[in-house]
Amino acid sequence: MNFFINQAMGIGNSGVEHAQFYRAKRLDQAGLPYRYIFLNFVPELHKAMAHWNLQDEQVLNLWEYLVLGDDYLKTGLKHRRPAGESELVVDRTNTHRKRENVTDAGIRFVEHMVKGPDKHDPENEILQVSRYRVELFNEDTGERKVMYEVIDDPHLKAVVRNIHLFNQDGEHMFFRSLNGLHRFFFEKLDAAFGHQSTFIIDRGEFADDVLMRDRIPNSKIVYIVHADQLANRDDPKYPLWNDHYEYMLEHMDAVDAVVTATKRQREDILVDFPDAGNKVVAIPVGGVRDQSASVDAAVDMHTPIRFITASRLAAEKHVDIAVKAVAKLHEERGVDVVFDIYGQGEKKAEIEQVIKDANAESYITMKGLSNDLDNIYPDYDAFISTSFSEGFGLTYIEALNAALPVVTFDARFGAQELVQDGFNGFLQPLKREDESFNIAQIVLGLERLLDADYGQLKQNTQTSVEDFQDHVTAAKWEELLNAL
Incomplete structure (x- = not known):
């Protein structure tokens, strides 16, 4: 297996x-x-x-x-059930002492709480409430099957220790740590x-x-x-x-x-x-269907031009650079654009503020998470990524398969493998500590896109993904696993 x-x-x-x-x-x-x-x-x-x-x-x-x-x-899991409602025990000081719930797999989990000093911030005088013991029961039989302690380690934070298994193969088993x-x-x-x-x-x-x-x-x-x-x-x-x-x-x-x-x-x-x-x-971690859709090279860009990006809204994706570059293209170069951002993550509020600061709310929009990007990509003209590093770049291959040229940084490894500069997109130099340089480079990449033969770029996107067809990747996995 x-x-x-x-x-x-x-x-x-x-x-x-x-x-x-x-x-x-x-x-x-x-x-x-x-x-x-x-x-x-x-x-x-x-x-x-x-x-x-x-x-x-x-x-x-x-x-x-x-x-x-x-x-x-x-x-x-043979039978899934509706998850239970949380049951909370609170003491007379309004401190959480015990919390119970039942998962949709039929496990009742009981979390016991303890109150004490903040081990991670000695200057914090407010007592912290944290788990110190967890018990897992089979909801159907009522039998307790697992108990473990949660140690609040100053360096590792919550660490599971001293794990007891009850009636495991007819024995009471004990493991000091998760490794065992x-x-x-x-x-x-x-x-x-x-x-x-x-x-x-x-x-x-x-x-x-x-x-x-x-x-x-x-x-x-x-x-x-x-x-x-x-x-x-x-x-x-x-x-x-x-x-x-x-x-x-x-x-x-x-x-x-x-x-x-x-x-x-x-x-x-x-x-x-x-x-x-x-x-x-x-072996690629993403690919395209074995039968790709045909591309109409005569199709022009929309008016206004429609850009898209899709990623986790995380620090390493640097979506704020894309926002600033598109705003600069619009405000300083007079290009009529729409830029839609798909994804969710911890940087959402910061990106929204960047859009607001650029007075770009009328043409740059946060679209949230989508599980239907395959059907969304064809509504756009090009894909922008400002990630400083991609192991592969799943969204790159998805965008290229939808005949969208990609504008991104010349970063290792996905961009360099999937995007061929001037052929199916544009790779721009990157300086990790120089935001102004990076913004200017994405603007330049977008200008290169606007000056290129757009129909030829769209045709080239399809040629560039031929080696990433599903059956090719399936054969690579079959060869690897069968050879082990």
Whole structure:
């Protein structure tokens, strides 16, 4: 069985989750089995699964297994129910002391609270209320199955410790930390599916050392690199690794395959690991349908010109630069434009303020999250991205497939792989610490777009995505997994 290893998954997700959704479809196309594995306790997990059209039998959660039993590993959740209402116990000082709820998987979780000093901010004189013990019950039987402590660590914050499993295989089991519990779970998964497991690590912080340090017999490990593996290469002899991939990069011999989203990143990893050529494989994390729609090269840009961007509204996406560039194009160059921003995230309010400060509310609009971008892209003329780094750039490939030229920074790795400057879009230089330079460069990229042969650009977008057709990617996954 092929297991996609994660911590959690919710309604609003990043490119990592969408990469997994795409991979699952390609494994379906190749006839390869898989399960999504989640290590965190997620009370609304199945609501999120329904949102992303995942079936309950495809999804296995550590804590649901511990409560629901061994059959769950083979069948997934058999019966989903309406989630319960939260029951809260408050003491005479109006302090929360206990909270209970029932998940849609039938798990009653009881959180016990404690009040004490703020360990993370000694100057804060206000006492903090936090969890100190959690119990999980099977709602149908009333049996308590799990109890653990939550330690408020000054450095690591909430840490799960001292985990008790009641009547687990007829025994009372105890794990000092999550590492031992995770190992137990992985071994159970391996046994349930015949001891021929391939662990595909997408979120490795709570899994990589557990799986790699002491390999489960006959298991295989595939590590997915979703972002730049480097924090920097200021010193060529001693590159600084991205924290998310540090353990894997320091134990490269313990994995069977490392999958990057682009050929360029594969080449960059081989700079530091020149002997790993047979282990590092490039497989796209997004693609286009095997039969792409035809493009009418005679179609002109709209009036006003319609630009779109779509991404998480996060700091690393720098959407504010796109806003300022479009406003500058409109106000200083007199270009009649519409710019729609799709996505949600913690920078939403800041971006709204940038739009307001630029007096651009009449032509720059926040559109919120959309799950239907395939049908939205054709309403626009070009795609703008101001991300400083993309492991792949799922929205780039989606936009190109919809015949939208892409204007973005010449950033590693997705932009450099997917956007060919002057052919299907425009790549502009980037200076990370110089916002004025970056804004000016995006304006220049947009001006280059306006001066180009737009019909030819649209035709070229289709040529540029031919190697990313679904059946090509499905064949790459089939070849990799069958060769392990």
